[in-house]
Amino acid sequence: MPTPVLISLDAMGGDHGPSVVVPGIREYLRRHGGENVRFLLHGDQTAIAAEMAKCKLTAEVCEIRHTDKVVAMDEKPATAMRRGKGSSLWNAVESVKSGEAGAVVSAGNTGALMAISKLILRMSAPGLERPAIVASWPTLKGVTAVLDVGANIESDAEQLIEFAIMGEAFHAAVHGVKKPTIGVLNVGSEDMKGHEEVREAHAILRAGGLDLNYHGFVEGDDIAKGTVDVVVTDGFTGNIALKTAEGTARFISTLLKGALSSSVQAKMGALLALPALKAMGQKIDPNAINGGPLLGLNGIVVKSHGGATAQGFGNAIRIGVDLARSDYLTTVGSKLGRLDDIMHALPSAAEAGEAAASSGEILQ
Amino acid sequence: MPTPVLISLDAMGGDHGPSVVVPGIREYLRRHGGENVRFLLHGDQTAIAAEMAKCKLTAEVCEIRHTDKVVAMDEKPATAMRRGKGSSLWNAVESVKSGEAGAVVSAGNTGALMAISKLILRMSAPGLERPAIVASWPTLKGVTAVLDVGANIESDAEQLIEFAIMGEAFHAAVHGVKKPTIGVLNVGSEDMKGHEEVREAHAILRAGGLDLNYHGFVEGDDIAKGTVDVVVTDGFTGNIALKTAEGTARFISTLLKGALSSSVQAKMGALLALPALKAMGQKIDPNAINGGPLLGLNGIVVKSHGGATAQGFGNAIRIGVDLARSDYLTTVGSKLGRLDDIMHALPSAAEAGEAAASSGEILQ
Structure with missing residues (x-):
């Protein structure tokens, strides 16, 4: 019941x-x-x-x-x-x-x-200025949660880890995955790639301590592949990635419609393939994945x-x-508390720059 | 001759x-x-x-x-x-x-x-650590140049404007467009959207002085629409946008192939539509747009x-x-010189933060 x-x-x-x-x-x-x-x-x-x-x-x-x-x-x-x-x-x-x-x-x-x-x-997440917006992204394996795609334009390492904590609990609650895998969006998979904020978040997530199933860095094309269940990024990059993907999907669908009405023969082909194309369209219908929680x-x-x-x-x-x-709210509450302890334990956490440079060694 | x-x-x-x-x-x-x-x-x-x-x-x-x-x-x-x-x-x-x-x-x-x-x-562009990589992005209107998609992970306003100068000269030389339009990639089109670096670049570009055809901010979905000829962004965002678009294109093409082989009827339809689909494929064939200059x-x-x-x-x-x-190299050289003058004329240009906050008023 x-x-x-x-x-x-x-x-x-x-x-x-x-x-x-x-x-x-x-x-x-x-x-x-x-x-x-x-x-x-x-x-x-x-x-x-x-x-x-x-x-x-x-x-x-x-x-x-x-x-x-x-x-x-x-x-x-x-x-x-x-x-x-x-x-x-x-x-x-x-x-x-x-x-x-x-x-x-x-x-x-x-x-x-x-x-x-x-x-x-x-707000329950102390690092966030505004609630994070989650996009449910259709992938080859199902759906991946991408956050933040909205309001937190500049995200430091602590915010990125807050997104990881909230995204994990969201995905577990809504998609019934017990230990969702998490990736940090970056321009490559090696530890030294990307800017300070993603590298610091990566080092802390990899060190464990938050009971998260951390996969590592992922790249832009990993989102639609479904490489991980939760992709974490700042609101600037996330918003641009989401709109770029929407633009690409619309571009291809425009080309496809053009191609399938470019000749009598193509139109006949399209008519025959219509049921299959409609079934495909349902997989990427925005209404099928509508509903984005505001997290934090x-x-x-x-x-x-x-x-x-x-x-x-x-x-x-x-x-x-x-x-x-x-138990979304209690899980997130307890993990945000643990994150707070980890961030405070970092030497000179106030000077984020130095902490970032050293966290790789300290946390492992 | x-x-x-x-x-x-x-x-x-x-x-x-x-x-x-x-x-x-x-x-x-x-x-x-x-x-x-x-x-x-x-x-x-x-x-x-x-x-x-x-x-x-x-x-x-x-x-x-x-x-x-x-x-x-x-x-x-x-x-x-x-x-x-x-x-x-x-x-x-x-x-x-x-x-x-x-x-x-x-x-x-x-x-x-x-x-x-x-x-x-x-390097000829003093602000750049590494050459910028240009992606030639197929759009509904032709091809848009997007840069940097590679190596300059954190780009300040000066770098973003250098990308605009180089991207314009590149597009004019290769696509024969006399005054290519330029947009700065952002999460919205209003002046106050985005982080400091894009807002400062936007204010300087809008103020003129570099003889560029500046359109304003553009969003992720504007790339494939072909809203502008040249899209300027930092190497982190640009790389993720490019790979996200590639991933999306591959995702849709996988779904499409699956749909068109999902039944005998769909297969017959695909066979009829094949010439039209092949012609469409050529429009987005990476070989048709191969060749990315390293600029700067x-x-x-x-x-x-x-x-x-x-x-x-x-x-x-x-x-x-x-x-x-x-005349790519001479045009770029002369405009980079002008940009240098503009940046030096900014009050307390050394403190980028303050300059950014005030440049909107000063430059207009």
Whole structure:
């Protein structure tokens, strides 16, 4: 019997609001069943109730908490923090802070969700300025978690190790892998490659002490190969790698569509191959892997893509449920504590430069 | 009548040595003609002559300079520098230093070619520790030059602008674009996005003074879109972006092959679409875009992929010829001088941090 869990939803978030959020719940229930799962829907009572009337399955497991207020998709994070109190997004996060809900899922404005979550829940990872965003990256072996792909532009060794700790616990909770393998993204696999921050993180991770299954450095092409389960990188490199991959996929798909409509013969071939091509498309459909947690907060927050379909939103809900039911928060809390001890034990840890230069010898 | 040019070749470099280098010359001659082009082939007289006997076209335009010595493909750069004197790679670079040749093309060991070229020719870009490597990236609009994808792991604003200057002159010489557009790779397009180094480079480039066609910040997915002709980034991010794109392309191509052989019907479709798919494959064939110059040296050095075909090596030769015939070196030299003046005029340029914070206002 699964642990009872209550999931808080920002019913007004995303490009479509309740008309995707409510069918998203139905999609979740269809795939995973509704045993011991309940939902709190924050937003406009009338609009939500109208959608629920169309999805009978949802009536038994949902409760509406009315609010008129909504954070716009293009609102600046600073404005959302000042004026967002009482909005569906704000209240949805508050339900996690109060302990009522085990996780919140929102397809709302990313910057506002990050800012409000940080304000209400506070960071649990002391090295991070902002929550880390995880990308679930389709690979030849399944899915690899890549983080940070967002907000922490310059990451020192401590931050990179925090990403490793959070990424491992996330992957274990959501993909059921017991000891996920971890790699640090770099320009080569030898110890001396890359800049100081990755080399210091590599030395500390390799020395053990955090009970992580550390593989070593990985390169850009290792992500899609699925060489490791979790790829750790700073938010600048991670964001550029993710968008470069998306751009490459779109480029090839444009060329492919062009080729398959370039002649009558090619069109006939495409028609015959269509079922196989569609099955392939589903493997890399963004909705099939929708839902990125914001990691490093005292509470579980999952961001759905603003334009996700009901199936996509259902996936984001599943990630929230899996994390809420797992020991993610306690595992991460205990390992972040151990990391803190390790970083303090480093000689002259204050002078990161010197520590980095020497950590290779000291930690082995 | 094209300007007369002599190209120096490391005939022993690459996985195949003269058996690709000599047919590579023939490929070049077939496509571009031999008017006013001559080649100096450094390496084993007997092996080269045997290949030339099979390629009659080459006999009139080639001269062999014999040497027994070869730098191995797996030799460490430091060893190659100490022991490489008199090798085909070394002598090929020497021919540029002496002024005899206008460019050198080698498919040899990248690290050794960089180290020996730097030792013999010296850097012309004062900010660079090592030559920058350019990737010719296939895009929806043609080809975009992305640099550095290699050796300069941490690049400050001055280095990024040096990449912009060299990338522009390279693209103009090789692709015949008069004023190539330039973008700095970042995680967003707003002025305040990204770290200090990209923001400072952005402010200086936007202020003008270097006669560059500066577009602004670009993101990862802009590369394959062909938003700009030249994308500038540090060697760490550039290398990871390039390998991530290669990994993504390989991932999709593996899925595609799997899909097109997943059923009898799909196989029949693939057979019909084969000519169109082959034509598409040629657009992204690495040999069609082979040849990456090492920029920032007092001389033109082009690196061919070690496993390139004769067609690929012919492309690398074309890049060497185009650069040697262009005003690449003088344009870059004059703009690097102007950049030096601009950087010195920045208040407290020594304290990069403060300069970066203020350059936005000062330069506009």
